[in-house]
Amino acid sequence: MTDAEQVNIWMRPERPARGPKPAYSRAQITEAAVRIADAEGLEAATMRRIAAEIGAGAMSLYRYVPSRDDLIMLMADRLMGEIDVEGMPSGDWRADLTRYAGELRAMWLRHPWIATAQRALVVFGPNQLRLIERVMGSLDAHVPIDENLALMAILNGYVESAARDEVSWTQEIRRSGLTESEWMARSYPYIQRLVESGEYPIFTKIVTGSRQPHLSRDDQFRYGLERILDCIAAALPADDGISDGDAPAGAAGPR
Amino acid sequence: MTDAEQVNIWMRPERPARGPKPAYSRAQITEAAVRIADAEGLEAATMRRIAAEIGAGAMSLYRYVPSRDDLIMLMADRLMGEIDVEGMPSGDWRADLTRYAGELRAMWLRHPWIATAQRALVVFGPNQLRLIERVMGSLDAHVPIDENLALMAILNGYVESAARDEVSWTQEIRRSGLTESEWMARSYPYIQRLVESGEYPIFTKIVTGSRQPHLSRDDQFRYGLERILDCIAAALPADDGISDGDAPAGAAGPR
DNA sequence: TAGATTCCGGGTACGCTGTACGCAAGTAGT
DNA sequence: ACTACTTGCGTACAGCGTACCCGGAATCTA
Numbered sequence: 001m002t003d004a005e006q007v008n009i010w011m012r013p014e015r016p017a018r019g020p021k022p023a024y025s026r027a028q029i030t031e032a033a034v035r036i037a038d039a040e041g042l043e044a045a046t047m048r049r050i051a052a053e054i055g056a057g058a059m060s061l062y063r064y065v066p067s068r069d070d071l072i073m074l075m076a077d078r079l080m081g082e083i084d085v086e087g088m089p090s091g092d093w094r095a096d097l098t099r100y101a102g103e104l105r106a107m108w109l110r111h112p113w114i115a116t117a118q119r120a121l122v123v124f125g126p127n128q129l130r131l132i133e134r135v136m137g138s139l140d141a142h143v144p145i146d147e148n149l150a151l152m153a154i155l156n157g158y159v160e161s162a163a164r165d166e167v168s169w170t171q172e173i174r175r176s177g178l179t180e181s182e183w184m185a186r187s188y189p190y191i192q193r194l195v196e197s198g199e200y201p202i203f204t205k206i207v208t209g210s211r212q213p214h215l216s217r218d219d220q221f222r223y224g225l226e227r228i229l230d231c232i233a234a235a236l237p238a239d240d241g242i243s244d245g246d247a248p249a250g251a252a253g254p255r
Numbered sequence: 256m257t258d259a260e261q262v263n264i265w266m267r268p269e270r271p272a273r274g275p276k277p278a279y280s281r282a283q284i285t286e287a288a289v290r291i292a293d294a295e296g297l298e299a300a301t302m303r304r305i306a307a308e309i310g311a312g313a314m315s316l317y318r319y320v321p322s323r324d325d326l327i328m329l330m331a332d333r334l335m336g337e338i339d340v341e342g343m344p345s346g347d348w349r350a351d352l353t354r355y356a357g358e359l360r361a362m363w364l365r366h367p368w369i370a371t372a373q374r375a376l377v378v379f380g381p382n383q384l385r386l387i388e389r390v391m392g393s394l395d396a397h398v399p400i401d402e403n404l405a406l407m408a409i410l411n412g413y414v415e416s417a418a419r420d421e422v423s424w425t426q427e428i429r430r431s432g433l434t435e436s437e438w439m440a441r442s443y444p445y446i447q448r449l450v451e452s453g454e455y456p457i458f459t460k461i462v463t464g465s466r467q468p469h470l471s472r473d474d475q476f477r478y479g480l481e482r483i484l485d486c487i488a489a490a491l492p493a494d495d496g497i498s499d500g501d502a503p504a505g506a507a508g509p510r
Numbered sequence: 511t512a513g514a515t516t517c518c519g520g521g522t523a524c525g526c527t528g529t530a531c532g533c534a535a536g537t538a539g540t
Numbered sequence: 541a542c543t544a545c546t547t548g549c550g551t552a553c554a555g556c557g558t559a560c561c562c563g564g565a566a567t568c569t570a
Contacts (some may be wrong), residue, residue: 008445019546020536047528057549058263059529068528069430105422116373122423129455136396136457145464146459153410154413154479161412168377175324190379200384201390202400224409231486274517275565302557312520314558323557 009070010125024056026064030074034183036077041174042113058187062230072117077125079114082107085134089141095230096138101159108163115167121160142236158228162221267378279309281319285329289366292330296429327372332380334369339364339391341385344396349484351393354481356414363418376415387401397491406487413483417476441481 032053036045047068048058048158065071083103088096107114114120121168122128139148176183195204270282287308288346291300302323303313320326338358343351362369369375377383431438450459470478 008442011445018538018544020538020548022547024548046526048526051549059531059550060548062529063547063549073499117373119423119427121419129449129458132461133455133457138462140457145460146470149461150470150475150479153417153483157413157416158409161416162408164376165408168374172374187263190266193266194384200388202388202395203384205400206387207461208402215401215405220405227409227486230489231482234330234480234485273515273567274569275519277518279519299521301555303555306520314560315519317558318518318520 008124009066009073012066014064021061024054024060024064026074028054029061029064029071030078033071034075034078037113038111041171042072042116045113069119073119073123073125076114076117076120076123077127079111079120079127080123080131081127082110082210083127083131085131088134089138090117093142096135097229097232098225100135100138101155102157104156105163105221108160108167109132112167112170115164115171130195139232139236145234151235154231155228158224162224166217221243263379264321264328264410267321269319273444277318279311279315279319281329283309284316284319284326285333289324289330289333292368293366296426297327297371300368328374328378328380330370331369331375331378332382334362334366334375335378335382335386337365338382339384343389344393348393348397349488351390352410352484352487353480355390355393356410359411359414360418360476363415363422367422367425370419371425394487394491402490406490409486410483413479417479421472433489 015022029050033045033050036049036053047061050071051058051061061071067072083100085096085100085103088100090096136148136152139151145153173180173183178186191207194200195207270277277434282391284305285479288300288305291304302316305326306313306316316326320329338355340355340358342349343355345351391407394406398406428435433441446462449455450462
């Protein structure tokens, strides 16, 4: 059984029995990589750079991790470990999911590079599995597993795409190397041209409407989240939701 | 005003007045790049490969496009052009958004590499602007622009994250170079170990529950979409929704 | 029509990436 | 002490995006 036969990084043991004691560890390497990615973006976390960060030679990393892609999976799972789901499920599913959503979004904002990682969302590492148990556990008593999956997909989809939107702005600024106001100034002629063409009334509304005060990002997120949770409530059996009103008709569960 | 002062690819004219006639065009280059990315993934669409595809030298592409990143924006906007929103807004917002969502998902499935492109979602190219006008136009009569934005974010977020999930499986298979059943066989020991540990009851439910027939992907998507549309309906003034029932209470619009 | 100007295609080259390979040195099992 | 296997890591390679440069083609000016 060669190494190549392992599809999964989690199956690969960190340390064998024989030989000299390793000078580093997966956790240490992952930590260094996350630190660099947080500060300078995922593309700055090259193998050489990570190795330098911990004082190792570039090729030494490959004693711990089969490839950069696998290292990124380790990084992603490490991030999931930051999400505090202690005490879940608590019995109040709505409170649980609200807390989870907030934690997940906060984690994304702390580590915006997660948006640029390809295999970061479904890694099935230990931390993600713990999340699955805790969070999906909140709805497990109310709905069959298939429906639970569908509802979680909606929730995760909302949080992640909201976070992606917030984060992409940060990334755009970083990439351009400009300050926010410089970026604005550069874009102004284009925006102006679009508005003046008269062909884009809705776009114009967005641009000019955004001069008056908006909801804060946080409020925007919370507003959408409440909608999504209402959505989930409507999918639960009538007596399991908050039931301050009836679920809209025509929203039967799958099958 | 040097080239570097242009932040935006759309501001940069395709052709100047003087000099020899260009042998290629942005559209042709974009087309070739999309063709390669469709067949072999975005990472296969290197500058050299694209140039070879149209019979040009690698560096010639830079006469048409300032960088590979900008080319990817052109590719993304080309994809938006595939989305048929003819006749929108039609007056029936729910029909419009259903059609749009279906078209958007289908486009993602035709071009799975879009998930791996970093700046692909907000490019403000001509095709995306057309989409914005048509699709957001559907709700424009019913809600203020801020609320319209919030609801579109929810809808787009749902479709994109659903598509991302579907697509990531395809990508995983391609990356591994295995067939589906080979991949399954490789993963089996890991799954088995998790199940047998007894620590992951929900995960176990997912895995063992998935032996019986599920909803098809299409049905899954449609089910979630209906939920999201109900969600949107609830945010509209009472007489503007389909109103086969009352909107749930406690779901007032922002501000 | 002659010359100046401007832009085209693309060859060469540079710095960077992930990582295959090999080697000397260190540790455990026998 | 011998064997088996590990360790860290230097070297090397193919491939990437793209800066720079040049000969020639197209157009503008006179």
